[in-house]
Amino acid sequence: MRHFSTIGLLAVLCAVLTAPAMAAGMGVADARHLLVRTGFGATPEEIQRFSALSREAAVDQLLQPAAGLPVTPLPDNLQGAAGRPTTRLNEQERREYVFDQRLRNADLRAWWLTEMLHTPAPLVERMTLFWHNHFVSSERKVRQVSLMxxxxQLFRQYALGNFGTLLHAASKDPxxxxxLDAATNRAGAPNENFAREVMELFTLGEGHYTEADIKEAARAFTGWSIDRRLGTMEFRKAWHDGGEKRIFGKTGTFDGDDVLDLLLARPETSRFVIGKLWREFVSPTPDAAEVERVARVFREQRYELKPALRALLLSKDFWSDANRGALIKSPVEMVVGTLRTLQIDVPDALPFLRTLREQGQELLAPPNVKGWPGHDAWINASTLLERKQFLERLARAEELGSMLPPAAIERREQRVASAAQAPDEAMDAPARQQLRQQRQAQLQQRVLSAVQAIRIPSGAWQQTLSRTGLQAEDVVWASGHEAPTPMMAAANSVPRDLRSLLLDPVYQIK
Known part of the structure; x- marks a missing residue:
């Protein structure tokens, strides 16, 4: 009895000694690392709340939200059916239609940025952005805002869902x-663009398929088209090649869905997707053994994303000191993350579209089918200067009205609108000039209204720091780096210690 009592006493003593450490949670540095990597910045209150959790509990909480509808209402002009005009337009009508699409594109970009700023589930929006850069489309070619x-919304719906389901849905997305020119893919003249990209960029990666596989898969995808009036996917049976195909060593009368299932059955698909997620959340150079471990979880869980992300975010590499500060913030992370972290009230993010474009990331318009390469490609002489100027203006401003002069913001947009969407030459000169002025006034007024709605509540961020007991460097500074020497602050600026943190090059990394 004495022996068992001693063991029991030791167990109680051990529990007592370890309880404070467990209760303390993962701490401020770990909380900030997790939140910044999986969202857009982190407020002091978010860091304080997550610092009390264990790593496991924190990751589970991040993965808990079910992707679904955004919290930011869509503007009225983004509502409604998706299709193009069904009647033939004259030149003037065509120009008006294109100009209207440009205005709506700006609203859609601003709406998405606003959702990133206000979402209660930042990981969902981060994954929505990730899928936008994985299943790439661009409004510059699609030219229908409602389809974008x-x-x-499709990417948001499946942001944390099942990759297999998302692959099928994204492949049929109008x-x-x-x-990818799949809407006119028909028997006898198959277009190989989609078949190639679905293997190279969406599933297997280079080197895991042959040209013969692409040609045969292109035949299987024939008949997938769209109803241009409704803007929905339409299968045209008369266009489909129902003959026998041989793909990845298998023979059958495969259709498009069959090909996607063949791709999902290949282990290279899980490795490829997990490798991209690794570069998104962990480091630029994936560890092959760890990627295979997480990919195995991905396959065993039938491509459910939450178990795979959980395994990735709880891996030793994610938390390793060597991988902290190893990633460069994207322009979206830089802009949205800074605004969220400093709790700047931004009801409409329209004024920041120009900033993102100049930093190299125009939403809904990736540079090519491979998307934004990210990492070191975010930084060059031009984009680094734009990042620095954005932070300098922010650090000097009590209100963003002085930070973002409306005339400067829209000068380029006005030139583009005036040149690309010039009124019909059949109109007389005074009428053309009047229409041009009306269009420019529309653009200018939209930005003026958005800028006037932005406010930096005086002292609000400092009050939050005081309430949480955190220091500025706890919130904005990448773990493992020493805070810079405070710089002289301008009048009416944010505190000089915060300004120093924002303007130091280390703020560019996460």
Missing amino acids: RDQN AMLLY
Whole structure:
């Protein structure tokens, strides 16, 4: 009895000694690392709340939200059906239609940025952005704002869902079918664009398929088209090649869905997707053994994303000191993360579209089918200067009205609108000039209204720091780096210690 009592006493003593450490949670540095890597910045209150959790509990909480509808209401002009005009337009009508699409594109970009700023589930929006850069489409080729809107919601719906389901849905998405020229794919003249990209960029990666596989898969995808009036996917049986195909060593009368299932059955698909997620959340150079471990979880869980992300975010590499500060913030992370972290009230993010474009990331318009390469490609002489100027203006401003002069913001947009959407030459000169002025006034007024709605509540961020007991460097500074020497602050600026943190090059990394 004495022996068992001693063991029991030791167990109680051990529990007592370890309880404070467990209760303390993962701490401030770990909380900030997790939140910044999986979202857009982190407020002091978020860091304080997560610092009390264990790593496991924190990751589980991040993965808990079910992707679904955004919290930011869509503007009225982004509502409604998706299709193009069904009647033939004259030159003037065509120009008016294109100009209207440009205005709506700006609203859609601003709406998405606003959702990133206000979402209660930042990981969902981060994954929505990740899928936008994985299943790439661009409004510059699609040219139908409502199709880009619907695709954006599709990515949000499956942001943390099942990759297999998302692959099937994204492959049939009208914006994707237009972007990769699949909408006119028909028997006898198959277009190979989509078949190639679905293997190279969406599933297997280079080197895991043959040209013969692409040609045969292109035949299987024939008949996938869109109803241009409704803006929905339409299967045209008369266009489909129902003959026998041989793909990845298997023979059958495969259709498009069959090909996607063949791709999901290949282990290279899980490795490829997990490798991209690794570069998104962990480090630029994936560890092959760890990627295989997480990919195995991905396959065993039938491509459910939450178990795979949980395994990735709880891996030793994610928390390793060597991988902290190893990633460069994207322009979206830089802009949205800074605004969220400093709790700047931004009801409408329209004024920041120009900033993102100049930093190299124009939403809904990735540079090519491979998307934004990220990492070191975010930084060059031009984009680094734009990042620095954005932070300098922010650090000097009590209100963003002085930070973002409306005339400067829209000068380029006005030139583009005036040149690309010039009124019909059949109109007389005074009428053309009047229409041009009206269009420019529309653009200018939109930005003026958005800028006037932005406010930096005086002292609000400092009050939050005081309430949470955190220091500025706890919130904005990458773990493992020493805070810079405070710089002289301008009048009416944010505190000089915060300004120093924002303007130091280390703020560019996470």
